[in-house]
Amino acid sequence: MEKLKVGIVGFGRIGNEHAGWLAQCRSISPSAVFDPTAERRSKAESLGLRTFGSLDALLSSGIEAVLISTPTAMHCEQALAALAAGKHVMIEKPMALDLPQSRQLVEAANNAGKVLSVFHNRRWDLDYLTVRSAVASGQLGQVFNVESRLGQWGSCVGPAAREWRPGWRNEAAFGGGGLYDWGSHFVDQIWRLLLPAKPVRVFAQLRGNVWTRDCDDLARVSIDFDNRCVGLVEINTTTTLPLPRWHLDGTLGSAESPFSLQFDLDQWAKLKLAPASGDQPHLMPRPAAGLTEIQIWERFAAAVRGDGEPAVSAASVLPTMALLDAARQSAASGMAVVMADEIAWIE
Numbered sequence: 001m002e003k004l005k006v007g008i009v010g011f012g013r014i015g016n017e018h019a020g021w022l023a024q025c026r027s028i029s030p031s032a033v034f035d036p037t038a039e040r041r042s043k044a045e046s047l048g049l050r051t052f053g054s055l056d057a058l059l060s061s062g063i064e065a066v067l068i069s070t071p072t073a074m075h076c077e078q079a080l081a082a083l084a085a086g087k088h089v090m091i092e093k094p095m096a097l098d099l100p101q102s103r104q105l106v107e108a109a110n111n112a113g114k115v116l117s118v119f120h121n122r123r124w125d126l127d128y129l130t131v132r133s134a135v136a137s138g139q140l141g142q143v144f145n146v147e148s149r150l151g152q153w154g155s156c157v158g159p160a161a162r163e164w165r166p167g168w169r170n171e172a173a174f175g176g177g178g179l180y181d182w183g184s185h186f187v188d189q190i191w192r193l194l195l196p197a198k199p200v201r202v203f204a205q206l207r208g209n210v211w212t213r214d215c216d217d218l219a220r221v222s223i224d225f226d227n228r229c230v231g232l233v234e235i236n237t238t239t240t241l242p243l244p245r246w247h248l249d250g251t252l253g254s255a256e257s258p259f260s261l262q263f264d265l266d267q268w269a270k271l272k273l274a275p276a277s278g279d280q281p282h283l284m285p286r287p288a289a290g291l292t293e294i295q296i297w298e299r300f301a302a303a304v305r306g307d308g309e310p311a312v313s314a315a316s317v318l319p320t321m322a323l324l325d326a327a328r329q330s331a332a333s334g335m336a337v338v339m340a341d342e343i344a345w346i347e
Helices: 013-023 038-046 055-059 072-084 099-112 126-137 182-193 293-304 314-333
Strands: 004-009 028-034 050-052 065-068 088-092 116-119 143-151 199-207 218-225 230-236 246-250 253-257 272-275
Touching: 004 013, 004 055, 013 028, 013 038, 013 293, 028 038, 028 055, 028 293, 038 050, 050 055, 055 072, 065 072, 072 088, 072 099, 088 293, 099 116, 099 314, 116 293, 116 314, 126 182, 126 246, 126 253, 143 182, 182 218, 182 230, 182 314, 199 314, 218 314
Parallel strands: 004 028, 004 065, 028 050, 065 088, 088 116, 143 230
Antiparallel strands: 143 246, 199 218, 218 230, 246 253, 253 272
8 A cells, every 4th residue: 555645834843753753654654845944954855855945836746645733823824725735634733823713724624525633642641541531430529620730940932943933932923822832732631521511611811921921821721611610721831830730629539640840641640549538549540542643643544545534633623722712812801701602512
């Protein structure tokens, strides 16, 4: 079977990582790259990839699918161009700048008959799967509080490629800030964790305190669900004392796991339950491993060939985008935002 050829749009840090994952796949492989900087094109060429200086040239190069791994503000326009050119599309998270853009992409993919997926790989992180398993086990009873946090003293900009605007993650015009960065993963996790409960109200605080004044380096999002549970997502890159990665409270006890500054999922998954009965606290069992990044790409390739669905359907990301929109609206107004009913919260 001939491998599906993927063109990568934007060969920064994450584009380079995807090239590595794709190179290990059986049915799909990296083929070509478009990046505006000569240095990143040279990096791609050193890996044996063809390079192009324009998106149009990449789309005309014989590839069958495209990865969009550029700054968030570019996702919609570039993905629409790829779909119009007859390409299947994978988009790095977050899907786009907002829900209207995301809906536009879903509609365009449906009209074109092309596969559109979003790389929400953290739906299969070990810590998240452990928390989901703990909630499903009933050992916490009725869960009424879930807190999901990332804390560090260091900007979300991280080890970005230095050749092209390395600080864009601290610029609002490019979709910067902690809410879009780690927050898009954590918001996605928390509403899926609490299914079939539906979000009904969002209150958020987004502040630029240390690393940026243009967007947020502290994002706190509180979500009320219709089963009376409160979900909290917090991305705080301005703390020297990070709080636990997870904290949950239920009618039968509480559980939490430690944070790791190395982003070690094994540490994040050490979820300790403290029963309200006074029994000895104990670690919750871990479920089987979830999908790897390579498996996510294999599922995408299978979907392109008509064999099943991608690991993440674009439609399943619309609720995440709706919650991110509500968070930004709430932060701007200082008021809670009531969620609209037209979002399909359950896949």
